Amino acid sequence: MEIAVCVKPVPDPDTRLRASPDQRTLDPEGVKYVLAGYDESAVEQGLLLREQIPGSAVRAFAFGPAPRAPEILRSCLALGCDSATHVAANEPVDDPLVVAAALGTVLGSRPADLILVGKQALDDEEGLVAPALGALLDRPSFSSVTDLRWSPDRARFSFRRSTEVEVERWEAPPPLVLGLQQAWNDPRTAKLPNVLKARRMPIESVPAAPGAAAGRSVPLRFDLPAPRAGARMIEYSTPAEAAERLVRILREEAKVFP
Amino acid sequence: MTPAILVIGELREDKPTDASREAAGVARRLVGDAPVMGLLIGSPVEPAAAGWCRDGVDTVRWLAEPPAGGRLAGALVPSLLALLSEGSIELVLLPSTGFGRELAGALAARWDAGAATGVTAITRTAEGWEVRRPVFGGRATETRILSGPRAVVALRPRSFPAPEPREAPAAAAVQAVVAPGPWAAGPTRIGSEPVVSGGGPALGDAPIVVAGGRGVGSSDQFRLIEELAGALDAAVGASRAVTDAGWRPASLQVGQTGRTVTPQLYIAVGISGAIQHVVGMIGSRVIVAINSDPSAPIFKVADYGIVGDLLQIVPALTAEIRRVRGR
Ligand SMILES: Cc1cc2nc3c(=O)[nH]c(=O)nc-3n(C[C@H](O)[C@H](O)[C@H](O)COP(=O)(O)OP(=O)(O)OC[C@H]3O[C@@H](n4cnc5c(N)ncnc54)[C@H](O)[C@@H]3O)c2cc1C
Numbered sequence: 001m002e003i004a005v006c007v008k009p010v011p012d013p014d015t016r017l018r019a020s021p022d023q024r025t026l027d028p029e030g031v032k033y034v035l036a037g038y039d040e041s042a043v044e045q046g047l048l049l050r051e052q053i054p055g056s057a058v059r060a061f062a063f064g065p066a067p068r069a070p071e072i073l074r075s076c077l078a079l080g081c082d083s084a085t086h087v088a089a090n091e092p093v094d095d096p097l098v099v100a101a102a103l104g105t106v107l108g109s110r111p112a113d114l115i116l117v118g119k120q121a122l123d124d125e126e127g128l129v130a131p132a133l134g135a136l137l138d139r140p141s142f143s144s145v146t147d148l149r150w151s152p153d154r155a156r157f158s159f160r161r162s163t164e165v166e167v168e169r170w171e172a173p174p175p176l177v178l179g180l181q182q183a184w185n186d187p188r189t190a191k192l193p194n195v196l197k198a199r200r201m202p203i204e205s206v207p208a209a210p211g212a213a214a215g216r217s218v219p220l221r222f223d224l225p226a227p228r229a230g231a232r233m234i235e236y237s238t239p240a241e242a243a244e245r246l247v248r249i250l251r252e253e254a255k256v257f258p
Numbered sequence: 259m260t261p262a263i264l265v266i267g268e269l270r271e272d273k274p275t276d277a278s279r280e281a282a283g284v285a286r287r288l289v290g291d292a293p294v295m296g297l298l299i300g301s302p303v304e305p306a307a308a309g310w311c312r313d314g315v316d317t318v319r320w321l322a323e324p325p326a327g328g329r330l331a332g333a334l335v336p337s338l339l340a341l342l343s344e345g346s347i348e349l350v351l352l353p354s355t356g357f358g359r360e361l362a363g364a365l366a367a368r369w370d371a372g373a374a375t376g377v378t379a380i381t382r383t384a385e386g387w388e389v390r391r392p393v394f395g396g397r398a399t400e401t402r403i404l405s406g407p408r409a410v411v412a413l414r415p416r417s418f419p420a421p422e423p424r425e426a427p428a429a430a431a432v433q434a435v436v437a438p439g440p441w442a443a444g445p446t447r448i449g450s451e452p453v454v455s456g457g458g459p460a461l462g463d464a465p466i467v468v469a470g471g472r473g474v475g476s477s478d479q480f481r482l483i484e485e486l487a488g489a490l491d492a493a494v495g496a497s498r499a500v501t502d503a504g505w506r507p508a509s510l511q512v513g514q515t516g517r518t519v520t521p522q523l524y525i526a527v528g529i530s531g532a533i534q535h536v537v538g539m540i541g542s543r544v545i546v547a548i549n550s551d552p553s554a555p556i557f558k559v560a561d562y563g564i565v566g567d568l569l570q571i572v573p574a575l576t577a578e579i580r581r582v583r584g585r
C-alpha cells in the first residue's frame with residue numbers, strides 16, 4: 001500500500017501571535033514552524049497502517065518555501081516515514097486551493113492508494129485541501145475522518161466521518177483522499193537515533209507546477225483580539241449567592257441566555 | 259452590476275438548518291433586489307422551500323443525494339457545475355459545517371474559484387469579496403480578499419443574524435436530478451450513530467458548552483457537569499485530563515487534540531486552563547470559569563470567574579438556572 005501524507009509547516013502551537021509590520025499576516029519573525037495538529041495525527045495514522053499492511057510505504061509531501069517545508073519533512077522522516085518530497089515554492093502560499101493544485105500535480109503522477117491530510121491546518125483552519133485534492137485527482141474524498149482501518153480480506157478501508165449531529169460509518173476501496181480528524185493524545189515522538197538517521201536521509205525536491213503560485217485569496221489584515229482583561233471575579237458569601245449573581249450577569253449583562 | 263448568488267442549504271428534519279437560513283439572509287443583503295438562487299440538498303419538501311424563500315432566496319432547486327446514500331461532496335460537483343453555468347453565478351454561499359466545507363473545497367477546485375471557510379463577515383469591495391475569519395483556534399482573525407471572478411464562501415453558523423422574514427413569491431421548486439459521480443459505486447455508507455454528546459446538543463454545534471476538568475474529581479461526579487448542561491440545554495465538553503482518565507469519551511475533548519468550539523457561552527469547571535485546552539475554546543464569546551484555585555490560568559482567559567469548590571457551586575448554579583427558567 002502506497003500512503004502519501006501531506007504536511008504543512010505551521011507555527012508552533014505555543015507561539016505568541018503578532019501581526020507583521022504591514023499588518024497583513026502573522027509576523028513570521030522568530031516563529032518556529034513545526035509538524036502539529038491534525039497533520040501530526042495524519043503521519044501517525046499512516047505509520048500505524050504501514051505496521052498493519054505488509055509492504056507499505058509512507059511518503060511525506062510538503063509544499064512551500066525552504067527552509068520550513070524541508071524541516072518538517074525531516075521530522076516526518078525522523079518519525080519513520082519512508083521518503084519525503086518537497087514541492088518547492090519561492091514564497092509561502094496560504095491559499096489552500098493553490099496548495100491543493102500544487103500537491104495534486106505531483107501526487108497525480110505518483111502511485112498513492114491513500115492520501116492522508118489533516119482535516120484542517122492548525123493555523124488557517126480552512127479544511128479545503130482534502131476535498132480540493134479529491135476533486136482535482138478525481139478520487140472520493142472525506143473530511144472529519146476517525147477510526148480509519150484497513151480490512152485485508154475485503155480490500156477496503158473502513159472509517160467514520162463525524163458531522164455536527166451524527167457519526168457515519170463508511171467503507172471504501174482505495175484510492176481515497178482523507179482529511180483526518182483523529183487526534184491521538186500521544187502520537188509517537190521521534191527517538192534520538194532516528195532523528196540522527198533522518199538528518200542523513202535525502203529529501204527529494206520538485207518545483208511546483210508553473211501557475212500554481214498565483215493565488216486568488218489575498219491576505220489583507222491580521223488582527224489579534226484585544227488582550228482579555230482577566231476575569232471579573234464574582235464575590236459571594238454562599239454558593240447560592242454566587243449562582244444567583246452569575247446568572248443575573250449572564251442574562252442581563254452578557255445576554256447569553258434568556 | 260449586481261452579482262448573481264447561489265446559496266446551498268442543508269436540511270435537518272425536513273427544514274433548512276439555521277445556518278442555511280442565515281446564508282439566505284446574507285445573500286439577500288449582498289445583492290439587494292437581484293435574484294438569489296437557492297439549492298437544497300436532500301429529498302424535496304415544499305414547505306421547506308417556501309420558508310427559505312421568506313429568508314431571502316427567490317428560486318429553489320433540489321439536489322437529490324446520490325443513490326449510494328450519504329453525502330459525497332465530489333459526487334455532487336458535476337450537477338453543481340451545470341447549475342452554475344446556467345445562472346452566471348459569481349458567488350456560492352453555504353454553511354461552514356463539516357459537509358459544507360467538503361463541498362466548498364471540491365466545488366472551488368473544479369469551478370476554478372477562490373474559497374474561504376469559517377467566515378464570520380463578508381462584504382463586496384472593488385477588489386472582490388472581502389471575508390473575515392477566525393484563525394488559530396480563534397486566537398486571531400484574518401481578513402482576505404477573494405479576488406477572482408468566482409468565489410465559494412462557507413459561513414460560520416451563528417455568526418450572522420437570523421433573517422427577517424420578507425414577503426416572498428411562492429418558490430418555483432424545480433427538481434434537479436443528480437448525475438452520480440464517476441465513483442459513486444466506490445464508497446458506501448454502512449450506518450450512522452448520533453454523536454456521543456453527553457446527552458444534550460452536539461458539541462460542534464451548541465450555543466452553550468459546559469466543560470469539566472480533572473477538578474470534577476471522578477466519573478460519578480461528572481454528572482454534576484451534565485446536570486448543569488442539561489439545565490442550560492448545553493453541550494458537554496471535557497478537558498483531556500477527563501478523557502484520558504476515561505471518565506468520558508474522547509469525542510467530548512476540547513482543545514488542541516480535540517475539538518475547537520466557539521459557542522456563545524463556555525463554562526469551564528475544574529479546568530486549569532492549559533494552553534492546549536484554551537486554544538480549543540478561546541473563540542467563545544463569553545467564558546466563565548469555576549475553579550478553587552484563584553491563581554489558575556483559566557481566570558486569565560475567562561470573562562467571569564467564581565473561586566470556589568465546584569462540588570458546591572455547580573449544584574447551586576444548576577438549581578438557580580432551573581429556577582429562572584421555570585423548571
Ligand atoms: C500535545 C498535547 C496536546 C494536548 N491536547 C489537549 C487537549 O486537546 N485538550 C485538553 O484539555 N488538554 C490537552 N492537553 C493537556 C493539557 O496540557 C492539560 O494537561 C489538561 O488540559 C489539564 O486538564 P485539566 O485542566 O482538567 O486538569 P488540571 O490541570 O489538573 O486542572 C484541574 C483544575 O481543577 C481545579 N480543581 C480541583 N479541585 C477543584 C474543586 N473541588 N473545585 C473547583 N476546582 C477544582 C484545580 O485548581 C485545577 O485548576 C494536551 C497536552 C499536550 C502535551
Ligand SMILES: Nc1ncnc2c1ncn2[C@@H]1O[C@H](COP(=O)(O)O)[C@@H](O)[C@H]1O
Nearest residue numbers: 006007063117118120121126127128129
Ligand atoms: N503547504 C502544504 N503542504 C502540504 N500539505 C498541506 C499544505 N497546506 C495544507 N496541507 C494539508 O492540508 C490540510 C488542510 O489544510 P487547510 O485546507 O489549509 O486547512 C493540512 O492539515 C495538511 O495536511
